[in-house]
Amino acid sequence: MNAAKRAARAALYAPVLAVLALALAGPEAVRRPTDILASPFAPRGGDLPLGSDHMGRDVWAMLLSGGRELVLIPVVAVALTVVIGTAAGMSAGYRGGVLDAVISRIDTVALSIPVVLLMLLLLHNRGYSAGTMIVIILFASIPFVSRLARAATIQIARSDYVEQATATGSGPGRTMTVEIAPGVLAPVLADAGTRLSVAVGLTATAGFLGFTDSAPNWGRMINDNIAGISLNPWATLAPSLLLVVLAVGANYLIDDLTRRFIT
Amino acid sequence: MTLRTWAAVAVRIGAAALTLLAVSFVLFVAVEALPGDPAQTVLGIEASAEQREQWRQEWGLDRPLPERYADWLFGIAQGDPGVSMITGQPVAEQIAEPLHYTTVLVAFSFALALVVSLACGIPAGLRPGGRLDRLLSGSAVLIIAVPQFVIAVLLTAVFAINLGWLPAVSLVPLGQTWIDRPDVLVLPVLTLGSFGAAWATRMVRAAVTDADGPNVEAARLAGLSAGRVLRRHLLPRTVPTLAQAFAWLLGGLFAATTVVERVFNYPGLSSMLLSAIRNHDFPMLEAIGLVLSLIVIAALLIADLLGYLFNPRARTAP
Numbered sequence: 001m002n003a004a005k006r007a008a009r010a011a012l013y014a015p016v017l018a019v020l021a022l023a024l025a026g027p028e029a030v031r032r033p034t035d036i037l038a039s040p041f042a043p044r045g046g047d048l049p050l051g052s053d054h055m056g057r058d059v060w061a062m063l064l065s066g067g068r069e070l071v072l073i074p075v076v077a078v079a080l081t082v083v084i085g086t087a088a089g090m091s092a093g094y095r096g097g098v099l100d101a102v103i104s105r106i107d108t109v110a111l112s113i114p115v116v117l118l119m120l121l122l123l124h125n126r127g128y129s130a131g132t133m134i135v136i137i138l139f140a141s142i143p144f145v146s147r148l149a150r151a152a153t154i155q156i157a158r159s160d161y162v163e164q165a166t167a168t169g170s171g172p173g174r175t176m177t178v179e180i181a182p183g184v185l186a187p188v189l190a191d192a193g194t195r196l197s198v199a200v201g202l203t204a205t206a207g208f209l210g211f212t213d214s215a216p217n218w219g220r221m222i223n224d225n226i227a228g229i230s231l232n233p234w235a236t237l238a239p240s241l242l243l244v245v246l247a248v249g250a251n252y253l254i255d256d257l258t259r260r261f262i263t
Numbered sequence: 264m265t266l267r268t269w270a271a272v273a274v275r276i277g278a279a280a281l282t283l284l285a286v287s288f289v290l291f292v293a294v295e296a297l298p299g300d301p302a303q304t305v306l307g308i309e310a311s312a313e314q315r316e317q318w319r320q321e322w323g324l325d326r327p328l329p330e331r332y333a334d335w336l337f338g339i340a341q342g343d344p345g346v347s348m349i350t351g352q353p354v355a356e357q358i359a360e361p362l363h364y365t366t367v368l369v370a371f372s373f374a375l376a377l378v379v380s381l382a383c384g385i386p387a388g389l390r391p392g393g394r395l396d397r398l399l400s401g402s403a404v405l406i407i408a409v410p411q412f413v414i415a416v417l418l419t420a421v422f423a424i425n426l427g428w429l430p431a432v433s434l435v436p437l438g439q440t441w442i443d444r445p446d447v448l449v450l451p452v453l454t455l456g457s458f459g460a461a462w463a464t465r466m467v468r469a470a471v472t473d474a475d476g477p478n479v480e481a482a483r484l485a486g487l488s489a490g491r492v493l494r495r496h497l498l499p500r501t502v503p504t505l506a507q508a509f510a511w512l513l514g515g516l517f518a519a520t521t522v523v524e525r526v527f528n529y530p531g532l533s534s535m536l537l538s539a540i541r542n543h544d545f546p547m548l549e550a551i552g553l554v555l556s557l558i559v560i561a562a563l564l565i566a567d568l569l570g571y572l573f574n575p576r577a578r579t580a581p
Contacts, residue, residue, distance in 0.1 A: 105278075105281075105282070105285070108278075108282050108563070109282055109285045109286055109289065111559075111563070112282055112283075112286050112556050112559050112560045112563065113286055113289060113290065113552075113556055113559075114517075114518035114519075114521065114552075114555050114556065114559065115518065116518070116519070116521035116522060117518075117521060117536070117551075117552055117555060118293065120521070120536065120537070120540055121293045121294065121540070121548075121552075122293070124540050125293070125296060194407070194408075197407070197408040200410070201408075201409075201410035201411070204410050204412075204413075205410055205411075205412060205522055208410075208412045208522075209522075209525065219410075219412070222412065222413065222416050223412075226416055226419065226420075229420050229424055230424055230425075233420070236416060236420065237420070240413050240416060240417060243409075243410060243413055244409050244413060247408045247409055247410060248404070248405055248408040248409065250408075251404065251408045252404075
């Protein structure tokens with residue numbers, strides 16, 4: 001890799017890593033982000049680097065403490081998605097028959113229910129929690145991964161080297177893990193960046209729709225503060241910008257990492 | 264079409280019907296498991312426990328879930344999704360207008376996505392890796408990754424609040440329709456359409472790149488003009504893939520309307536959905552959920568059928 005490319009990559013990564021650090025470490029840096037320090041929508045200046053929000057709280061402190069869940073929930077959910085989706089898709093593709101029919105049908109049913117509709121019902125039903133949010137993301141993303149893994153498995157299982165392995169006495173378990181799994185993981189991980197973006201989007205949307213109590217949350221901040229955008233634009237624009245960098249950056253980061261490790 | 268093709272089409276339609284049945288069950292259970300008592304919403308907090316119990320009996324809510332599901336399904340099969348628990352009006356009548364509004368929103372967004380994706384995806388796909396391709400593909404990834412509500416909020420900030428050109432809220436005055444106030448559609452359509460356009464651009468680009476094979480190269484080498492090669496040799500080969508992708512997109516846009524409608528207070532199915540959730544209006548919720556799922560399933564079915572009918576190889580596979 002030449003120097004210009006390296007510099008371009010650093011320029012791309014720097015904001016992503018900065019936002020990740022802010023989201024993860026931020027909650028440790030503030031004690032009480034929800035203290036009311038000023039009048040609503042006060043402009044930036046003095047003690048308030050980004051002004052105040054619709055209730056007169058410090059926007060910068062809210063930003064610091066409102067991003068951790070937006071990183072942790074999607075990362076855990078997508079990791080689970082990759083494991084469960086790959087396992088389901090590979091079993092369906094390799095075993096075929098009834099198992100394949102059942103798994104494929106479950107995927108189709110899950111794909112046919114609008115995710116946001118299900119999210120609204122579940123969040124109303126069970127209230128917002130990390131667990132509920134992870135279940136919703138799993139529901140929305142496993143079908144995609146499972147279909148992808150199934151298609152890849154069927155293709156690889158027909159290849160010469162898998163036939164050779166079977167002919168030389170490799171059992172189904174060994175064939176699946178040693179011969180097929182590496183080839184299936186390539187497309188699954190290439191897709192994981194998109195899944196992570198979607199997961200960040202869903203988690204932020206739950207906040208935006210007002211489900212996350214009063215705990216600071218970037219999605220919720222955007223909804224709360226849009227009414228005062230002409231008074232203090234930072235209260236809306238700052239969380240929007242951070243969300244964009246997080247959602248887009250997560251996608252690029254995963255893409256780049258997988259490309260480097262797989263090829 | 265041969266008998267075998269007809270049989271395969273029938274199997275796919277049957278499978279879609281089974282999917283719809285399964286979805287209806289999941290929806291019914293998810294809705295009826297909502298906490299909170301619709302009786303309290305309707306009768307108010309002053310109502311005694313006895314009054315509430317009587318109301319629940321009138322609506323049949325004391326019966327076991329499977330029985331209620333069977334009843335509801337029977338009604339749906341006859342085209343009757345029941346009566347709203349809150350207003351007492353037939354659900355079908357009440358969701359007709361919101362459904363119309365949601366359809367209008369999706370139709371315009373779809374048209375926008377179609378035009379933009381063909382205009383951007385074809386030139387990008389003809390020179391994969393070129394400057395234009397990198398610019399367009401990069402923007403597409405960006406737009407897809409950004410949550411819909413952020414795009415909506417940013418568009419509102421610029422066009423409604425800063426410039427004041429367009430309404431931030433899609434309120435249609437009583438007695439008028441969107442035809443009288445087309446400006447209320449602009450921001451919702453831009454939000455939903457930008458996502459559709461970005462997604463479809465990637466699909467068109469991939470289809471064009473895939474279709475640019477030896478046959479097309481041969482036509483070029485034979486000295487045909489670039490336009491003729493494109494029209495007669497390249498684009499026809501993308502039709503099967505693209506027909507499928509756009510059918511998918513149509514379903515996806517319907518499923519994605521909830522957030523956009525909520526941000527702009529657009530008078531579509533989602534505003535109905537949100538108030539139905541707040542009021543625990545079970546029949547209304549179930550009907551809206553079923554309508555949205557039905558549209559998605561129909562779009563998936565059409566995509567599946569198009570893929571099958573356009574692809575001779577799929578027809579010989581089991």
